Amino acid sequence: MPDKTLTVATYAAGASLAAITLIYVFGPTYFLDHGPAASSNRRKGVVGLSNPANDCFINSVLQALAGLGDLRLYLIRETHRRSLEDDLVYAQTAPVGSLPGDAEHFRSDTPEWKMEGFQKGIVTKGLKDILDALNERPIYKKTISAAPFVSVLEHAFRQRISRQQQDAQEFLQVVAERLCNEYHAGQRARNYARRKAGSSQRSTDGMPLNNGDFVTVVLQPDGVEGDVREHKVAEDNVEEGFPMEGRSESQIECLTCGFKPRPTTTPFCALTLNVPQVSATTLGLCFDGMFKTEYIDDFKCEKCRLLHAVTLLEAQAQKKTTPKDAKEKAQLAIQRLQQVLETDPENPPEDVPLPDLSSAPKRRIARHVRLTSFPRVLAIHLSRSIYHSSHSSQKNSAKVAFPEDLVLGGLLAQKKYRLLGLVTHRGSHDSGHYETFRRQSLQPPFSNSTTFRPSEAYSRTASPSPTPPSGAQHNGGDENSLPLTSDTLSPVPKLITQVPQHGSFTASPPKSVSIAPGNCEAASAPGQLSPMSTFRDKGREGGTRRTISSNARSTISKIAPGSSSRAGGDVVPSESSSVVVEQMATANSKRMKVQDRWWRISDDKVKEASTRDVLGMQREVYLLFYELECAST
Secondary structure, three states: OOOHHHHHHHHHHHHHHHHHHHHHHHOOOHHHHHOOOOOHHHHOOOOEEOOOOOOHHHHHHHHHHHOOHHHHHHHHHHHHHHHHOOHHHHHOOOOOOOOOOHHHHOOOOOOHHHHHHHHHOHHHHHHHHHHHHHOOOOOOOOEEOOHHHHHHHHHHHOOOOOOOOOOHHHHHHHHHHHHHHHHHHHHHHHHHHHHHHHHHHHHHHOOOOOOOOOOOOOOOOOOHHHHHHHHHHHHHHHOOOOOOOEEEEEEEEEOOOOOOOOOEEEEEOOEEEEOOOOOEEEHHHHHHHHHOOEEEEEEOOHHHHHHHHHHHHHHHHHOOOOOHHHHHHHHHHHHHHHHHHHHOOOOOOOOOOOOOHHHOOOEEEEEEEEEEEOOOEEEEEEEOEEEOOOOOEEEOOOEEEOOOEEEEOOOOOOEEEEEEEEEEEEEOOOOEEEEEEEEOOOOOOOOOOOOOOOOOOOOOOOOOOOOOOOOOOOOOOOOOOOOOOHHHHOOOOOEOOEEEEOOEEEEOOOEOOOOOOOOOOOOOOOOOOOHHHHHHHHHHHHHHHHHHHHHHHHHHHHHHHHHOEOOOOOEOOOHHHHHHHHHHHHHHHHHHHHOOEEEEEEOOEEEEEEHHHHHOOOOOEEEEEEEEOOOOO
16 A cells, blocks of 8 residues: 555645746736835836837827727737738729728728828837837836837828827827728738739630640538538627727707708717816716717708798799790699609709709708717727917816716617726817826736647637648548638637547537627637637726636646545645636735726826825826726627
């Protein structure tokens, strides 16, 4: 019978190795962050930006953007998506208007050089580089320069950026709109390349084969082709757009006839809210000022204009002095106008002469605005400018109280946002200094379903199944091998569950993932980890750490009882495993406290601040950055 002491020591060592493995997999920087060498001076640091010449408006915006997790995730995905495609995909420019949806995002007079810059995504790549540098975790004070990103912007717009006193909101608007245009231009270039490839494929299929031509035929099992097409359509729907892009809808209603024209949809990358000229207000009241019903007088309603024309024609037809031919024309015109009034009053008939627009009646209308598409990253600009009739302007120094958690939308479709950063301004309307408050949060790494294998955002997980030859013939009874199709080389991963049975791997059919636009909840296949759900839980890191801690306890409890039990059945706990579990539990409470800490960044000077300090910047707040919170699944 082996020695009991040796057995207990062996199993205790095994439990310790299991705990170390868990920490290495789920928290590789655990001892770096919580070890004795992690002094407060070293942890209280973030990369700063130098200010050689009035660059505080640039530095403040970049520091605020560096703390937005969804924006960083988008930059990772977009740059990698572009790296997977051939350079020719983004080098060919199609004329604006040749593809559906061009009028919504691009003007018809957009120069070709600007469209080429949009498709190449040079600002997207430049912003990713500077934000990656700002999110480094320095062990000493570190300062970098925003000059490389400024050079990228100047190259993209072909003009110099002035170093005089500039507005941080204008800089944010330029960068955000440029990123949005580059996203839609890249999507447009891929669709155009796909359309050209499809047309050339159809033309090739219709041509006869000459001597020396060969065709590579890939045989697939019955029903696989339809599943692949359906899955590709689902992938196109899964693609999420630019996280800062939202849409607002403006609707007007005539208070006389009740006619409502088609609503006008306007995309936005940052909401501008006017601060009322009072001593103190709230962010909710500023939203009410934008979305409240507005009444406008002296408006020319289209339906009222047609009704006015019908009234004039009826009066002309009833006159006794009117010739018979004129009466018949008036009756025909009345019939045409009545048909248009019932169908589409916004498009009057061209063959019917209407009275001059100046003689049309003036009406009172009601106008209201609502958000139809909520962005994942909501940037809010509080406009503090007051303009006078003497062409002078001054700053509105009213206090604006803003919440840490912002709720927008109706009762049935509420959107909850969490404050991640803000930019403050001290000084007058023409001069001053910008500072940034940025929430301290360690972003989890990009989700990798195969931890011990290299994997990218849009690459398929490596399969242990042998790759069949290109000319392999289909065997109806063999279901353990996957054919090499164009779908295998797709840049978007498929959810393939592989279960080893008798030394072989069987791949189940790909399952589609449905993600509704504007909804954060993503459905994942069993055994798969959704990148979006993993990345977006960063705002609640305590829950993630609790899960890791519980996993560690369960793993150790599975190993320890069967290994270190006495004759009487009592379990002997391992000292090393208990210490590790206690340390991880202590780290959970510390992580919850981290959410209350902020960085206060003024160019290259970095200090710590609390949420109370941030919410107290009511008189200086200028830009707010909220991120959409996902419902826990």
